[in-house]
Amino acid sequence: GAGVSQSPSNKVTEKGKDVELRCDPISGHTALYWYRQSLGQGLEFLIYFQGNSAPDKSGLPSDRFSAERTGGSVSTLTIQRTQQEDSAVYLCASSPRTSGGENEQFFGPGTRLTVL
């Protein structure tokens, strides 16, 4: 079956511009996570969705970052007024159950964001 998909796969933007990154989770998966990997760093948690609500936004680095999820499916991560330090690979993952660290996460291929 179809896995997690993300678009675009690559995005180059100029400093100060807004960008939107999209994630299509596996159908029926209720939990959705966004992570990012900056150069030389490990994967860093950004936000968690349960259905359409986000009970944990603790990883969003600043108020320039926001995310939403609609219909319990597609999620969009928006970065406003991008900065060079936002350059990273942004990964989305979904999981079939409501919560719990014992559940495997299924990752998308990521969006590589480069801010010039």
Added chain:
Amino acid sequence: ILNVEQSPQSLHVQEGDSTNFTCSFPSSNFYALHWYRWETAKSPEALFVMTLNGDEKKKGRISATLNTKEGYSYLYIKGSQPEDSATYLCAFNRDGTSYGKLTFGQGTILTVHP
């Protein structure tokens, strides 16, 4: 701050060699430890999720052990093949109230030479 450390950072082995990597994590409030394999240009793929102290899991030539009391996990690859070349990530989940949020180590980059 949760620190998940992986060692070594990178490893080069010859085809047929057996190898192992280490993941260390906080031993308090442990809930689950995940191992993922991330091949270049692909999505990270789950290898194992372990929750119990003393857990040992195996998938083909790859196996993992877990010690929650001392806060470490080992990943073993027996008879490495070039297709095993990837970044191996471990990730820690702290107690069951954190919505499955994972804290990742920086990964071990494995290169298997034919």
